[in-house]
Amino acid sequence: MKVHEYQAKELMAARGIAVPNGQVAMTVDEAVAAVRPLIEQSGNPVVVVKSQIHAGGRGKGRFREHPDVGGVSVVTDGIEGGPEAAEERVRELADAMLGSTLVTVQTGPEGKTVNRLYIEQGISIERELYVSVVLDRATSHNVVMASAEGGTEIEVVAEETPEKILRTEIDPAFGLLDFQAADLAAGLGLSGDAARNGVRFLQALTQAAVDLDSDLVEINPLVVTTDGGVMALDGKMSFDPNALFRHPNIAALQDVTEEDAAELEASAAGLSFIKLDGEIGCMVNGAGLAMATMDIIKYVGGDPANFLDVGGGADAEQIATAFTIITKDPNVKGIFVNIFGGIMRCDTIATGIVSAVTEVGLEVPLVVRLEGTNVELGKQILDESELAVVSASDMKDGAEKILELAK
Amino acid sequence: MSVLVGKHTRVLIQGLGRTGSFHTDKAIAFGTGMVGAVHPSKAGTTARFNGATDHSGVPGRADTYDVELPIFRSVGEAVSATGANASVVYVPPPFAADAIMEAATAGVPLVVCITEGIPVADMVVVKRFLEGRQTRLVGPNCPGVITPAECKIGIMPGYIHQPGRIGVVSRSGTLTYEAVHQLTQAGLGQTTAIGIGGDPVNGTNFVDCLDLFNDDPATDGVIMIGEIGGTAEEDAAEWISAHMTKPVAGFIAGTTAPPGKRMGHAGAIISGGKGTAAAKIAALTGVGVTMAQTPTDMGSAMVQALGASHS
Numbered sequence: 001m002k003v004h005e006y007q008a009k010e011l012m013a014a015r016g017i018a019v020p021n022g023q024v025a026m027t028v029d030e031a032v033a034a035v036r037p038l039i040e041q042s043g044n045p046v047v048v049v050k051s052q053i054h055a056g057g058r059g060k061g062r063f064r065e066h067p068d069v070g071g072v073s074v075v076t077d078g079i080e081g082g083p084e085a086a087e088e089r090v091r092e093l094a095d096a097m098l099g100s101t102l103v104t105v106q107t108g109p110e111g112k113t114v115n116r117l118y119i120e121q122g123i124s125i126e127r128e129l130y131v132s133v134v135l136d137r138a139t140s141h142n143v144v145m146a147s148a149e150g151g152t153e154i155e156v157v158a159e160e161t162p163e164k165i166l167r168t169e170i171d172p173a174f175g176l177l178d179f180q181a182a183d184l185a186a187g188l189g190l191s192g193d194a195a196r197n198g199v200r201f202l203q204a205l206t207q208a209a210v211d212l213d214s215d216l217v218e219i220n221p222l223v224v225t226t227d228g229g230v231m232a233l234d235g236k237m238s239f240d241p242n243a244l245f246r247h248p249n250i251a252a253l254q255d256v257t258e259e260d261a262a263e264l265e266a267s268a269a270g271l272s273f274i275k276l277d278g279e280i281g282c283m284v285n286g287a288g289l290a291m292a293t294m295d296i297i298k299y300v301g302g303d304p305a306n307f308l309d310v311g312g313g314a315d316a317e318q319i320a321t322a323f324t325i326i327t328k329d330p331n332v333k334g335i336f337v338n339i340f341g342g343i344m345r346c347d348t349i350a351t352g353i354v355s356a357v358t359e360v361g362l363e364v365p366l367v368v369r370l371e372g373t374n375v376e377l378g379k380q381i382l383d384e385s386e387l388a389v390v391s392a393s394d395m396k397d398g399a400e401k402i403l404e405l406a407k
Numbered sequence: 408m409s410v411l412v413g414k415h416t417r418v419l420i421q422g423l424g425r426t427g428s429f430h431t432d433k434a435i436a437f438g439t440g441m442v443g444a445v446h447p448s449k450a451g452t453t454a455r456f457n458g459a460t461d462h463s464g465v466p467g468r469a470d471t472y473d474v475e476l477p478i479f480r481s482v483g484e485a486v487s488a489t490g491a492n493a494s495v496v497y498v499p500p501p502f503a504a505d506a507i508m509e510a511a512t513a514g515v516p517l518v519v520c521i522t523e524g525i526p527v528a529d530m531v532v533v534k535r536f537l538e539g540r541q542t543r544l545v546g547p548n549c550p551g552v553i554t555p556a557e558c559k560i561g562i563m564p565g566y567i568h569q570p571g572r573i574g575v576v577s578r579s580g581t582l583t584y585e586a587v588h589q590l591t592q593a594g595l596g597q598t599t600a601i602g603i604g605g606d607p608v609n610g611t612n613f614v615d616c617l618d619l620f621n622d623d624p625a626t627d628g629v630i631m632i633g634e635i636g637g638t639a640e641e642d643a644a645e646w647i648s649a650h651m652t653k654p655v656a657g658f659i660a661g662t663t664a665p666p667g668k669r670m671g672h673a674g675a676i677i678s679g680g681k682g683t684a685a686a687k688i689a690a691l692t693g694v695g696v697t698m699a700q701t702p703t704d705m706g707s708a709m710v711q712a713l714g715a716s717h718s
Contacts (some may be wrong), residue, residue: 135527137637138609140534171534213461213528243526245501276665287605288579288634291660292702295684298663299701307664312428312580340581340588342550342564372584373564395585396703 001239003253004052006118008237011250015208017156018201018231019158022120024052033096034119035078035087046077046122047086049093051102053112054258056236061104064094064111071104071114073097074122090119115257123233128221129188130154131202133170142170144206146184150221176206193228201230212250213243262325269321271310278303280402281326281335281364283319285310285344293338295396302403305332319352324360334406336398337368346370346378354385365405369398397406408625409554409599410616411517412493412576416558418524419491419515420444421506422522423454423478426564427497430521430562432456437559442489443477445506450480461565471647482506482513488665494516495560504529505548511542519560520546520610530608537610544610549602550580560606561602563587571596573709574620576613577632578605578639580661586630589706595713598626605634613643628654628713629696630705631696635661636682644690654712658699659687 003011009019021041022064023034031049038047051058058071073093094117103111110278122140128150137142146166149157166187168180178199185198201222209217218236225231244251256264266273272287276294280302284290287309294304306329312320326335339349349370357366369392370378382389390405392398420431423446435456441537444454452475453475462468468525479485482494494515498506503522510518525547537544545552551561555568567584569591577583583602590597603609613631620626629651633640640659647655662684692698697712699705 085639135531135607137639138642140531142531172531194563210528213526215527240527242500242524243528246526274665275579284581286579286581286631288577289581289585289702291634291664292579292582292585292658294664295660295662296701296703340584342562342581342584371588391636394703396701 001251001254002054002240003237003239003242003250004054004116004255004402005050005235006052006116007253008235009124009232011237012205012208012214012232012235012261014202016206018197018229019235020121020123020231020233022118025117025119026093026115028091028094028098031117031119032087032091035090036083037116038119038121039078039083039086042121044122044124045082045388047075047090048120048122049073049075049090049097050118050120051097052112052116053107053114054255055104055106055112057104057106058102058225059247061102061107063097064101064103066100069096071102079180097127112218117299123223124226125233126226127224129224130382131205131222132216132218132220133206133214134216136169139169141172142206142209144168144170144176144202146188146190149273150223154220170206172210174204176209190230194230197228197230199255212239213247214238215240227279231242236255262328266322266325267309269318271308271314271318271322271325274307274324275329276304276306277331278305279331279333279405281305281329281332283308283310283322283326283335285312285314285339285341289338289340293336293376293395293399296399297336297403299397300403301398302399303405305329312342314344314348316352316355319349320356320359323356327360327362327364332364334365334367334402336402337366338395338398339370339372341370341372341374341378345374347374347381350378350381353389354381354387357387362387365402367392367398367402367405369393370397408623409557410619410623410626411599412552412558412560413467413554414440414557416440416493416560417442417489417491418558418560419482419485419489419494421482421494421496421510422498423449424497428454428462429496431476432458433565434559435472436460437565438462438468438556439558439560441474441476442491443479443485445479445482445485449478452478454478454565467718472489482509482515486513486515491515492676493519493560496520496522496547498522500524500526504533507533507544508536511537511540515542517552518542518544518610519549520544520550521561523548525606526694527606527608530606534608534610541552545601546604548606548607549604549609550583552599552601554599555597563600569592569596570599572598572625572627574578574598574616574623574626574629576616576629577602578634579632582632582658582660586632586705589599590630590709593706593710595706595709598623607637614640614646617643617646617651617655621653625672626653628656628709628716630656630709633657633659633687635659635664635684635687636681639678640687641690644694644696647696653714654697656697656705656708656712657691658702658705658708659684661701
């Protein structure tokens with residue numbers, strides 16, 4: 001589960017990780033009101049207005065409605081004009097940004113609506129670094145990755161100059177040891193106060209990643225300030241959804257406006273659904289089989305409209321919900337149900353399909369492939385329903401049939 | 408012959424709730440040697456399972472079963488009393504990691520964890536805990552392990568299996584059933600089918616299973632089913648190239664999955680160009696694995712791989 005930058009920074013600050021002072025704003029007035037206290041606290045007349053969306057590349061992103069405004073704007077008007085000038089400029093920016101569509105390399109061409117801004121104090125930056133904490137699946141340990149090449153696309157650094165990325169494995173029994181943190185700080189070229197602050201930052205950050213069940217923490221840039229401070233100028237955190245049960249405060253941070261409505265509805269019903277761009281709706285049991293079903297649709301020349309795993313123990317009601325979610329997508333020109341019933345019984349699936357179709361109607365062709373437990377009973381239920389269901393003998397046959405019918 | 412489980416396996420159930428009870432019943436009907444359960448709130452009582460076996464009418468096999476399993480407070484007590492040499496974990500996600508570590512501490516040599524949705528951080532700790540111990544963990548988030556006609560530990564439908572000569576190892580549950588079904592239809596059958604699970608941190612990996620099948624005289628070939636995310640398939644390719652003496656067929660799910668999206672299995676996510684289906688297919692093809700183009704062709708890919716190895 002992703003959270004906004006300002007939420008990540010609040011979580012970090014609560015754990016002693018240095019971040020700039022800032023204030024979230026949902027309205028123009030809130031944005032303006034944040035300016036003066038920040039300037040007074042920090043003594044720095046510069047403030048930064050940052051769009052809060054769940055996508056990267058905000059700095060270089062532009063608003064569709066206001067192509068001259070970037071997703072992150074540094075307001076320097078306060079240097080000469082004082083707090084009033086800064087407030088005036090923040091008002092203009094907030095007015096343009098809130099409710100507008102920010103398009104970045106990560107949002108896709110459709111962009112994302114900005115509903116929240118983060119107003120942050122300006123920082124006197126000496127150097128920009130990079131640090132992240134992520135699971136290394138090969139060793140089943142978390143690793144800290146750090147680089148002196150901050151502020152840029154880290155993927156490019158990793159690709160072109162992998163030697164510039166430092167990597168330290170964390171033993172889950174001991175955490176990031178003092179000497180490991182010191183080695184990282186030295187490797188980043190930190191010395192004096194900055195080295196001491198860097199060690200403290202890295203140890204607090206890695207411990208936070210473990211304690212909060214974060215599956216990704218990425219600080220880019222991590223900045224060294226002119227007075228030797230080390231702080232997170234940007235902060236990205238995401239969390240293991242399976243661990244949210246023990247972090248109700250983090251679960252409460254979810255911004256539903258950032259999530260796809262259908263995906264939320266599916267998740268509430270205990271289904272795993274991801275919307276895609278194609279025209280063949282899929283309903284499958286099991287994640288691997290669901291991915292393989294998308295693959296085979298593509299293989300025979302079609303495009304899947306979704307990934308949908310109803311899981312191993314879905315009941316007829318969940319099947320009906322799944323069916324309703326698929327049929328809501330206007331792009332869907334045909335539906336392929338592919339079930340290998342193990343624990344899931346084919347008659348349960350069939351009953352769910354019949355009740356869903358009876359309830360919401362069916363305007364597109366439906367191909368069903370059933371295999372496994374109670375398959376004959378399942379087929380019988382579909383036959384007796386007199387619904388226009390086409391049976392398939394295996395996955396490939398089903399994919400070919402639905403593609404033909406959806407033309 | 409087979410790997411991991413067989414007639415000798417004496418299985419303990421950890422977590423005898425609704426799901427655990429349901430599958431315990433199915434396992435006994437299959438003929439698995441279930442010996443007891445661990446469920447602290449029901450300790451000291453017993454659980455009774457009875458019904459028709461999966462083998463009614465098969466000469467030499469019982470038509471019905473009536474089994475009363477003792478329930479224990481802890482794994483240690485259960486092992487002392489029953490001599491269990493395997494356990495299956497159905498404990499809910501918040502408590503599953505602890506259950507695995509308890510079984511390992513009691514010296515259970517094989518722990519199969521079915522539970523889906525265990526926090527990754529918990530599994531990182533479990534993995535570290537198991538270092539240097541004799542316990543092998545299969546899973547979590549997997550269908551389990553089955554040796555046809557001998558032992559079924561997990562949630563897979565028993566009746567699609569058939570004793571035979573092919574080892575199956577897979578990250579995906581239902582795709583395992585798909586492969587098993589095709590092998591049964593092709594008359595090849597299975598020695599043992601192992602679901603290693605779809606989570607990013609799991610106990611037993613592809614290489615462990617390939618190694619076991621390579622050493623099993625009854626196994627003539629192996630089907631391995633992978634999916635996007637991680638580098639387990641690439642590691643397997645490297646191992647196959649250096650050590651595997653038997654033909655291998657394979658399939659990778661997730662060719663069309665968009666990057667950055669979590670496809671049900673926590674493991675199935677492509678990030679930063681790593682772990683793509685194309686990279687995995689290339690690595691496996693490069694070491695002589697016969698790749699099925701579609702999941703419908705897994706059985707025929709195995710037949711083809713067996714044929715090629717004889718010519």
